[in-house]
Amino acid sequence: MTADTVASLAFQPAQRVRAIGVSEILRITDNANALKRAGRPVIVLGAGEPDFDTPQNVREAAVRAIGRGDTRYTVLDGSPAMKAAVQLKFKRDNALDFALDEISVSAGAKQVIFNALMASLNPGDEVILPAPYWTSYADIVQICGGVPVPVACTGENGFRLDAAQLEAAITPRTRWLFINSPSNPTGAAYSAAQLKPLCEVLLRHPQVWVLADDIYEHILYDGLAFATPVAVEPRLRERTLTINGVSKAYAMTGWRVGYGAGPRALIAAMAVVQSQTTSCPSSISQAAAIEALTGPQDVVAERCADFQARRDFVVAALNRAPGLHCRVPEGAFYTFASCAGVLGKRTRGGALLQTDSDFCRYLLQDFEVAVVPGSVFGLAPYFRISYATSMAQLEEACARIIAACAALE
Structure with a gap:
């Protein structure tokens, strides 16, 4: 076998991951x-x-689930009990009402994002990312065939996107805008008043959907009230996916449970993607997450x-x-x-x-x-x-x- 033959037989990564x-x-x-x-x-x-431990009541709920034998597959994108817990959380914390078939549960919030983009992006579709942004955003967009469009948001503006920047970044190929508040990596958060001008821009561009990553919702300081886009502007509800999870607020990073709520058609398409990747989230982790969302919040x-x-x-x-x-x-x-x-x-x-x-x-x-x-x-x-x-x-x-x-x- 020649050196050229060996080289031709060497593993070649798929184009979609070569730059990632x-x-x-x-x-x-x-x-x-x-x-x-x-x-x-x-x-x-x-x-x-x-650096905190998962709360004791949450760990005990997982142990009880194992004792009951709740160790089998659940419904593909979350058990009815898990979805009901998410439904309760959105109503209690955000005054948002979602039906169970408007909710998706995955193995972490990252998988919710991946499912949504894989289910919705066509090659060349653009995704606006206020920068600085969590590094995985851009990579997931690229893996799913999209084009990340970073928009620099400097410290002088509190690392927040403003309406003029958003308007300038939107093109006929724009499919999504990501809003992460509070933000990784900056810790910057948007008030309802700061989100409102962005929502007004989005209302003028009906092709643009909103992915609201609210994973740090409960880690907010100085009495600032949490705000999420669809609560600020209900007219965006039919093109907004609101994402959250239990990793940060409840110190459950290793349990791998995230969830999203949005339009039924998107949620159904995301379930198709999940059916061919991880299937359902862990039944034990779901039992723990139910307790986290519905148990004491102190x-x-x-x-x-x-x-x-x-x-x-x-x-x-x-x-x-x-x-x-x-x-x-x-x-x-x-x-x-x-x-x-x-x-x-x-x-x-x-x-x-x-x-x-x-x-x-x-x-x-x-x-x-x-x-x-x-x-x-x-x-x-x-x-x-x-x-x-x-x-x-x-x-x-x-x-x-x-x-x-x-x-x-």
Whole structure:
């Protein structure tokens, strides 16, 4: 067999995934954890995962489900009991009424997004992504044959999309607009008053659907009232998919349960996609999620207060670091700080910091703190910190970041 023959027989990835890699956030986290295993005292502030345990009542509900033998397939896109719990949540928290066949339950909110885009995008359809955005958005759009259209939303505008930007980004090929509030990576949130002008633009463009990613709904600070597009403008209901899940508010990332509510035709098409991928979500995870959504909610507010205290500490610390600037995020558990003031400086080893990636690499290699560059999320020069970790870890990490900035020449 010749070398040319061997080369021709080598695996060739499909065109749809050639330009897409494993999540950069996961790669950075994996590299940092490898350094920790090698004995270095690295503090990892990369992962978007609460450090709390899943609430005890939720875990007990899963155990009871196992004891009852609820270990078989459920209805394809969520058991009737799970959908009823989602229905209750939307009515209680958002004053939105959805029928059970307007609800889809999947193995995480990410799968809900994937199902929706796979079910609706044709090749070349455009999806508007206010940047910075969660990295998976753009990759899922591309896998599903669409074209991501990032729109830069700077810190001067609170990292929020405004009506003029939205109007300018819409073309005849636009199929979806994504709204993530509170946001990953910035923690920025939209009030009802800030969503209203966007809704007015959308009413003039009936071909554009709205994907509202509300996964951080319950992690909102300073008394700000949560707002979601279809509640602000009910006339958008027939072209809005509202997505949420139990991962963030209830510290259930590993249980893999997300859900969405929207028009029946879209939900039915999403079920077709899910039928050929994962089938139903885990029956045990659904039992746990039912308890999370319908059981006592006190723990959600308690943990939100804890996150707010961490936010306040991290923002104040970053603003003490020479060359850094951090706005106060309204929600989620991230800060998105500008590092423009340190670019152009050199490390003591002589390395020139030219990009936010250079700065993040410097923090990890020289000061053993792992953070994620803003360029990964579509906007530079910034970096994201996840403060979903202990206050002791945050205190040490922020001290190292301040020292790292002070050490630059």
